Amino acid sequence: MRIIRFRDPQGRIRYGEPAGEGRARVLAGEAPWALEPTGEEAEVARVLAPLAPVNIFGIGLNYRDHAAETGMPAPENPVLFMKPTTTVIGPGDAILLPAACEHGPEVDYEVELAVVIGRAARDVPAERALEHVLGYTVANDVSARRWQKHGGAGQWVRGKSFDTFCPLGPVLVTADELGDPQRLRLRTVRNGETLQDGSTADMIFGVRELVAFLSRDTTLLPGTVILTGTPAGVGFTRTPPIFLAPGDEITVEVEGIGALSNPVVAAGGG
Numbered sequence: 001m002r003i004i005r006f007r008d009p010q011g012r013i014r015y016g017e018p019a020g021e022g023r024a025r026v027l028a029g030e031a032p033w034a035l036e037p038t039g040e041e042a043e044v045a046r047v048l049a050p051l052a053p054v055n056i057f058g059i060g061l062n063y064r065d066h067a068a069e070t071g072m073p074a075p076e077n078p079v080l081f082m083k084p085t086t087t088v089i090g091p092g093d094a095i096l097l098p099a100a101c102e103h104g105p106e107v108d109y110e111v112e113l114a115v116v117i118g119r120a121a122r123d124v125p126a127e128r129a130l131e132h133v134l135g136y137t138v139a140n141d142v143s144a145r146r147w148q149k150h151g152g153a154g155q156w157v158r159g160k161s162f163d164t165f166c167p168l169g170p171v172l173v174t175a176d177e178l179g180d181p182q183r184l185r186l187r188t189v190r191n192g193e194t195l196q197d198g199s200t201a202d203m204i205f206g207v208r209e210l211v212a213f214l215s216r217d218t219t220l221l222p223g224t225v226i227l228t229g230t231p232a233g234v235g236f237t238r239t240p241p242i243f244l245a246p247g248d249e250i251t252v253e254v255e256g257i258g259a260l261s262n263p264v265v266a267a268g269g270g
């Protein structure tokens with residue numbers, strides 16, 4: 001099933017299946033892992049992020065070509081960080097370039113396959129990990145590189161945590177519908193130019209291993225989102241570097257799920 005979360009013309013937030021031409025077949029329920037068909041259709045006024053995550057785990061350096069372009073060795077264990085839920089925005093919402101990025105352009109893009117947990121997971125072996133995955137969506141792990149690498153905190157969280165730094169969407173595709181998560185093409189396009197073009201087959205730690213790793217002695221609640229890392233082509237490793245600028249349109253897409261586009265706006269507008 002393909003699930004959207006949307007605002008209807010009356011301002012209500014609802015779930016549904018896209019029915020074409022700005023319409024959805026309404027699904028009743030409070031969360032994407034507990035939805036029932038209603039037989040009703042509704043107009044979609046605005047598509048939102050497909051869920052409001054309870055937690056967001058990010059995995060760094062999880063593609064060999066990306067680790068290599070950063071000059072880092074392939075990690076022995078997943079490199080873990082977290083993004084606050086306040087980073088989440090939906091399709092078409094503006095990515096705000098933070099006023100805190102006052103030393104010049106530094107805000108980068110990262111296309112990622114996002115895993116949505118639908119059944120609580122704790123101490124789950126890799127062979128059973130996909131039983132806890134409700135489905136997948138697309139994420140842009142927006143990252144302020146100066147704050148990430150030289151922010152003085154010794155870890156990446158600051159640079160990954162500014163408001164609007166986690167666009168999600170446009171749909172959540174259930175695991176049964178998407179099939180094997182390790183054979184999907186993923187791309188980033190900025191203003192019509194392709195900047196990342198990779199495959200989830202190149203992940204160092206696949207979805208099964210990530211769920212098993214993260215769930216060790218740790219409960220992954222339904223609604224947990226795991227950003228599974230990004231392939232090569234990010235902006236800061238390029239010569240000259242490419243960073244997001246006001247007026248840009250940045251699109252991240254994953255095969256079988258869809259394309260997620262967001263305009264880029266300077267803090268305070270423009």
Ligand SMILES: O=C(O)C/C=C\CC(=O)C(=O)O
Pocket residue numbers: 059060061062066070072110141143149229230
């Ligand atoms: O150069 C480094 O230390 C790592 C830089 C970027 C990696 C990253 O943000 C990721 O998500 O992967």
